[in-house]
Amino acid sequence: MESSCYATEREYQLLRVEGIDVYYGIIPAVRELSLRVERGQIVTLVGANGAGKTTTLKAIMGVLFPRQGTIIHNDDDITRLSANRRVRRGIVLIPEGRHVFSKLSVRDNLTLGAYHRTDREGIRRDKEWIYSLFPVLKERESQMAGTLSGGEQQMLALGRGLMGHPDLLLLDEPSLGLAPIILGEIYEVIREINKSGITILLVEQNISMAMKISEYAYIMETGKVRTEGKSEDVMRRENIMKAYLGE
Amino acid sequence: MYALLALGMTVIYGILRLIHFAHGALITIGGFIFYIFFTIFGLPFIAVIGIVIALGGLLGVVLDVIAYRKVVGGPEVSMLITSLGFYIFIENLMKLIATPQPYPFRPPVFLDRVHSDWFITFRTVDLFIIVTSVAIMLLFNLFVKRTKIGMAMIATAESGETARMVGININRIINLAFIIASAIAAITGFMWGAKYGQISYDMGFMAGVKAFVAIVIGGVGSIPGAMLGGMILGMLEMFSVAFLPPGYAGYRDGIVFFVLILILIIRPSGILGEKEVK
DSSP states (O other), X not given: OOOSSOOOHHHHEEEEXXXXXXXXXXXXXXXXXXXXXXXXXXEEEEESTTSSHHHHHHXXXXXXXXXXXXXXXXXXXXXXXXXXXXXXXXXXXXXXXXXXXXXXXXXXXXXXXXXXXXXXXXXHHHHHHHHHHOHHHHHTTTSBGGGSOHHHHHHHHHHHHHHTXXXXXXXXXXXXXXXXXXXXXXXXXXXXXHHTTOEEEEXXXXXXXXXXXXXXXXXXXXXXXXXXXXXXXXXXXXHHHHHHHTO | OHXXXXXXXXXXXXXXXXXXXXHHHHHHHHHXXXXXXXXXXXXXXXHHHHHHHHHHHHHHHXXXXXXXXXXXXXXXHHHHHHHHHHHHHHHHHHHHHHOSSOEEOOOOHHHHOEEOSSSSOEEHHHHHHHHHHHHHHHHHHHHHHHSHHHHHHHHXXXXXXXXXXTTOOHHHHHHHHXXXXXXXXXXXXXXXXXXXXXXXXXXXXXXXXXXXHHHHHXXXXXXXXXXXXXXXXXXXXXXXHHHSOGGGGGGHHHHXXXXXXXXXXXXXXXXXXXXXXX
């Protein structure tokens, strides 16, 4: 272990995806995609509908498996690891469209988020932290998750993910279908989560929101990375907007 | 009894979207396991019940692993046919092994005692069945609502993919669902035999079909619905035998299916079922 203040490049990298191809049956959704996420960063993945963003996240989560390429988390090859193993390693995906367990209460949803954990004390602390991030969840603790509003469900999905004690949080379109006010609130919390030391890989269609919050950005187009760079640089390059608008 | 069967089937349906016809076969097998170990080997009652539960559960896992694992997530039709195929396979296997002759089924003596001191006449078996059924249902309810694994089961039923994302090993949950459902079915096989005094290779068929009817009456996919449907079905059969003129008792299956048709016309999603969401 090198313990100097000059950390090597590899030590910064929490996630490295190298040249993955992901198929749905015979249809390729992602081709030769590579990306890097450094520890502590917020990295965003933007692109039009069907560009392969969600597929990429699912492959990182282990819900889909790539045909080729490798996925490396914390210097270990996790390409073939099952999703529940990856959760244990600290990778958590908050899926698009919330997907809370609607027939369970808010409290039970959070409990399930910590399914693999056994450290009662840590679980209790995380639950309190989540209630402090989203006080409304505390108020609705015993309510069925299916009866929450869209924004509250997004908060619950985030909270449930955080209960897994991730070091890498994969966020799929947290802005989808939310009112602007709630959107701002959610993004505020995302920033706070990141400050607490959790690395975030964010998939967004809301490009301006995503660019504002992230340090590094990848633009995807038809299953490939079209361009990448520091978010502000990427934003400045005018052809990005074109790519995004398909013009 | 129907409520118990329907409960097991619903647990499996809820998680896999699989209509588990082979569930009926486990009733037959449960009945025969009891017969072999109790009547032939003469083991003590409690031990035999334990064996029935254990072997029933084991068989459930075997079914899950060898029959269903490959077709799960495929079209519902292929799962349905697999399960029907397995039922037919087991029924015929039982026919080969046990011959088509029904066997006289003797429950332990203490269950066979007849009580007629009060207004009604019943055997201890009847009481045993009611008490055990209610106890199993309460336990199951508690398990699902209060334990993390039970919650994980509900979560898996709602969305397997999301369940995997929170770190649930869904294969293990599916296994467990099969164990629980099959063990319950095997116990039901014992109850069935004890109640009707005989077991045969095809006893599971009608039972399986009626459990399915109970599910449809109560509402497909709803656990309380399955229990309610089972109880309604049981009472319907009982009352139709008790209150109709003796000559009509033979029509009780007809009455059951007539009610099924009525329910399908009036409330296609069942009593506690959710409305189809488009």
